Amino acid sequence: MKRLMSMTVVSGLWLVLAASAQATGGNVAAGQAKAAACAGCHGADGNGGADPSWPKLAGHVPEYIVKQLSDFKSGARKEPTMSALAATLSTTDMINIAAYYASLPRKPSAARNAELVKQGEKLYRGGNAKTGVSACMSCHGPSGHGIPPRFPKVSGQSATYSVQQMLAFKAGTRTNDGETMTRIAFRMSEQEIKAVAEYMSGLH
Ligand code: HEC
Ligand code: HEC
Known part of the structure; x- marks a missing residue:
């Protein structure tokens, strides 16, 4: 049984590695x-x-x-x-x-609301212990470049788009994330979502 389980784990890992190599x-x-x-x-x-x-x-x-x-x-x-x-x-x-x-370079977005950026940075780097929101940088990286193969780049993204996706995760209308983002966004206020999206848009 133990051997069967470790074989399953190994072949699962192989599939993931093969897909990323592709x-x-x-x-x-x-x-x-x-x-x-x-x-x-x-x-x-x-x-x-x-x-x-x-x-x-x-x-x-x-x-x-x-x-x-x-x-x-x-x-x-x-x-x-x-x-x-x-x-x-x-x-x-x-x-x-x-x-x-x-292969193409991503350009950071320009217009930024300084107050929102400050709130967003705090959440991105430290999360919100009170409401149980994890620090975004633990998966998306300290500069928002993402961590392959699973965690996407969020740096320089249009704030409007990031807000829409976070609201979709929160409302459960985007559910292709294996419940990672839906659980996080569910605990966030709309104000926090706006702030963190503004901060991410200026990261590069
Ligand atoms: C535990 C890991 C983890 C943490 C922590 C995390 N994310 Fe994510 N995030 C993911 C994964 C995985 C995806 C991709 C889901 C998919 O495959 O569709 C994602 C997707 C996203 C997307 C959509 C990107 C796009 O291009 O559509 C946004 C926006 C986002 N995360 C923002 C955040 C913010 C803001 C925080 C912090 C409040 C955060 N994430 C914390 C794992 C994480
Ligand atoms: C008419 C406009 C339009 C065209 C043309 C279009 N897209 Fe999109 N694309 C969108 C929109 C809008 C979204 C965001 C969807 C959402 O809100 O979930 C998107 C999202 C995406 C995403 C997800 C990005 C992320 O960060 O999660 C990928 C990947 C993508 N498009 C690839 C493509 C490719 C490849 C093509 C050409 C074959 C293409 N798109 C053509 C409008 C378009």
């Missing part, structure tokens, strides 16, 4: 060609477009991009535009697109 080994040129269909919203350089609710993809952890595209395709993450687009992509397309966007 996600990081994509073909950048093939990804760039496919991403022509994405530039209108995510920007020609992957740093977002006219609408601040269109996220930046530049510099994202590649495994995270692959996971989100698969989740849009399967319906685990729901958004009409992205679900329709992801439905046309093969796993190879997703891996190539992820390699392309991961």
Whole structure:
């Protein structure tokens, strides 16, 4: 029984490693060609477009991009535009697109509300012991660059987009996170969400 369990653990680990090796080994040129269909919203350089609710993809952890595209395709993450687009992509397309966007530099956002940034920094670095909110940096990294393969980059992201995602986690309308973010966001006030999103948008 013990041996069977350790074999399961080992083969599970192997699958995760194989998937991340695949996600990081994509073909950048093939990804760039496919991403022509994405530039209108995510920007020609992957740093977002006219609408601040269109996220930046530049510099994202590649495994995270692959996971989100698969989740849009399967319906685990729901958004009409992205679900329709992801439905046309093969796993190879997703891996190539992820390699392309991961290779582009992310630009930090400019406009920042100093008071919100201060509140947000406190929460990002130390969490909120009273309400049981963990420090964001323990998973997203001290500079918000994320930790591959599982924890996404949040630095420089549009604050509008980050607020929308946190509210979606809080309301339970985005549930493709294995309950990690839904549990955290549930304990946060809308004010805390706004503050931390403002802080993350200026991180680089
Ligand atoms: C019409 C605008 C539009 C187009 C075109 C578009 N997207 Fe998106 N994309 C969005 C929006 C809006 C979201 C945020 C969805 C949400 O709120 O959950 C998003 C989210 C994403 C995310 C998740 C980002 C994150 O940080 O979690 C990925 C990955 C993504 N898009 C990839 C692509 C790719 C690849 C293409 C081209 C094949 C593409 N998108 C084309 C609007 C668009
Ligand atoms: C225990 C680890 C952990 C902690 C702590 C954590 N996160 Fe996350 N976060 C994740 C994971 C994992 C995901 C990706 C979920 C998925 O795969 O869809 C994520 C996703 C996100 C996203 C969505 C990113 C995108 O591009 O759509 C935002 C925004 C976010 N986290 C903000 C925060 C904030 C703010 C805090 C602190 C209050 C925080 N996180 C604390 C693990 C964590």
